[in-house]
Amino acid sequence: MIPGKGQGAFPRERGDAMDTAMFDRDLVWEESLEKILELVEEKKFFRARDELVKFNAVEIAELLEEVTEETDIRDTVILFRLLPKDVSVEVFAELPGDDQVDIINGITDRETEFILSEMDFDDKIDVLEELPANIVDKILEKTPKSERRLINTFLNYPENCAGTLMTPDYISLQKDWTVREALDHIKREGMDAETVYTCYVKDTGRKLIGIVSLSTLVITDDDIRVKDIMNTDFVSENVYEDQEEVAADFTRYGFIAIPVVDNEFRLVGIITFDDILDVIEEEATEDIERMAGVIDFDDSDRTYLETSVWQHALNRLPWLLILMVAYVFTGMIITSFEDALSEVISLVAYMPMLMGTGGNTGSQASTLIIRGLATEEVDTGDALKILWKELRIGVLIGTILSAVNFLRVCFLDGHGPMVALTVCGAMLFIVIFAKLIGSMIPLIVKKVKLDPALIANPAISSVSDAVALSIYFLMARLFLGI
């Protein structure tokens, strides 16, 4: 969280702001980007800087990213160094990891020191996580001992857990304070705290015993004591809780912040909602990519364009290779049926449709279940209900698709009724089985504590292909006697 992100505290006030606000911000941003790129092209960095500072930190960071992409990181570094000091710290916090590293390599040690000393603690940790170890060591050398210990603790939390999302900057209140004393304390501490919207009350053993929102403090009379208004029935997260679970709790309860405690229930930090917005988007992206058979081995925040060709290929190959093994079996099923196929070669023309429909209809079911599991709408305990539902959906869809295909095979393709029965009978059963397989595999994968989004699709593809072909050839034997 950058200071002032809650709207209302961007440190600059600008004469032209109102004019801008009246129009479409995105349009203004686009126009300025073009102007800035031109100025950078002509090496008029000071005038480009003047254009930049018309925007807030988030937007300046986005503009600098574009400059890096369109021209060179060196131009970005020059522009960055020309920014007012206070702005540069905020902008730095908003830049992607790669650009942060490049900028640190391009500025002096003193500038790095200044930026890191001014940054919020959780942003600082994010930067240090991205930097090479030797630079981190150099930075830590110059850090006061107490903070160095804290930084090391934070750097050691496993990736994607609550500990890596939290900040140790929060407002602590004493339970015997009056509201007046509490508000005075916030006034003194406030500027440095990550968020002052929720305040925390600890006992003598640093255990969290209650929370008070700033809004409660503001609307309560001055002489009431904190302990009489604090909420003792709060939700907290363990420091090792997975970030996906933390995000689910934010969505579930709609909180602005959630306290993070260690195994002894001692308060170690807080997570604020703005960091969770990114997590929710990241987790959705990860699930979507996994469902399409793309595994992000890199596990970085790199965008599509920033990821190298090699990394892209590496992320996509495993699933394709696993399916190669599955296709050996599909091939064997077809080979064993080769003689019959050459007898009625027209059956081959329907293979893509039957296998494709099986795959598509199966993945419709699996996607709904995988997403339902992720948003906690369904659970492995609902297996029987889901099975019964998908059975009926499968019969319904299978019947309709079969009827449509009966017309096609007989009237469009001009085959006899027996070929039509083979194709349509196969279609009906393939759809039903694909729906059942597609809905059950994610539940089984979830039951054995693996990620359904990761495993389900290759498994469903291979099983449903083999099942589709087997059903098709069985129908051919039944109706055509081959």
Next chain:
Amino acid sequence: MIPGKGQGAFPRERGDAMDTAMFDRDLVWEESLEKILELVEEKKFFRARDELVKFNAVEIAELLEEVTEETDIRDTVILFRLLPKDVSVEVFAELPGDDQVDIINGITDRETEFILSEMDFDDKIDVLEELPANIVDKILEKTPKSERRLINTFLNYPENCAGTLMTPDYISLQKDWTVREALDHIKREGMDAETVYTCYVKDTGRKLIGIVSLSTLVITDDDIRVKDIMNTDFVSENVYEDQEEVAADFTRYGFIAIPVVDNEFRLVGIITFDDILDVIEEEATEDIERMAGVIDFDDSDRTYLETSVWQHALNRLPWLLILMVAYVFTGMIITSFEDALSEVISLVAYMPMLMGTGGNTGSQASTLIIRGLATEEVDTGDALKILWKELRIGVLIGTILSAVNFLRVCFLDGHGPMVALTVCGAMLFIVIFAKLIGSMIPLIVKKVKLDPALIANPAISSVSDAVALSIYFLMARLFLGI
């Protein structure tokens, strides 16, 4: 937003809360659920109620949902009516739309009136949107005229726009007030306002001219004037802005609330972050489902299990039927090659693999691009960069898969080198073309202002299947001379 959702103002304080908080809340919740279900089974509603009220409103609503699912909505209505009045209002706001309608049908008009009068304005609108028109009319009759007009305005905003997410309850400040006057005003108004964390300053024409965060007010000296600390460079949304765009701005800037203005830049309401958490999740779910060929025609918040079999079938059929048309072409390609195929029938065994790999590798590319477009990581302007990247990825992956298959065809299946060359040559070009098609179609769909998630997959499936078969048969002609 229910009152107190910011943690710290759930209206009850409970002796046993601390014990509960020490343990895993989910576990406690599960145990209580079992106990409540047993008590309901034995018709011991009062004791079930006593168990319920140990939880907060969000959790009580979840428990009641489970009761509805496991037993009967009538039991839920009985339990609901036994809840303390203030709790029942909060719980009601958290229930899903279907349950809200059932409860309103099961309680007296006076109870309905009480609940609706106590609810926050935006929650009330959500409920009224779900209710049948005749019940809405009955409720509106008893509403004061000024509020009735406001309700009608809100009910008339198109679905999924900023207007349906916002609340008119916000804190207005005068620019000439001192901080002390502002805080006193918040103290008087505060309890009823949706959120007090950001306050808004309007000019005499109701135009929004500045915003001040509560934290700024708290940490600023009492005699400073609002106009001297208000931020005039704020981000706002137009009332007709799509909810997806609004969510993107929340993620981009990390705001707690965004003001909503009409075309004349007059403040009409505010949107708070907690309503956006749901939107982000909904939009991700919609995209994921659309990518799998499931279109939610219902556009309701109904979960998988709540959706009827008919609705499920309806949501899934269109895409399957469109593909049926595509498969007619695939069939025609195969039929035109039937004679050659019956000559070298073993070629059929590789068809599923080649078409399947084409589809999978194409959908890997399309998924990354569709998601990239949704999160604004890539843009239609990046088309050339993407094309060049996917070309190289395609060559890399295609070469590796071809090499693996060369070994399979020659040594596992025992075919000659010409069959192997046919299959592997086809594989290489199919992968390359599938990557290019998969990455370009979403960009084209986006360019013509349609939703890439909705259109891209059927288009890619049909094109890539036809391309795969054509390449395969071309290779067969080239290497096998058939």
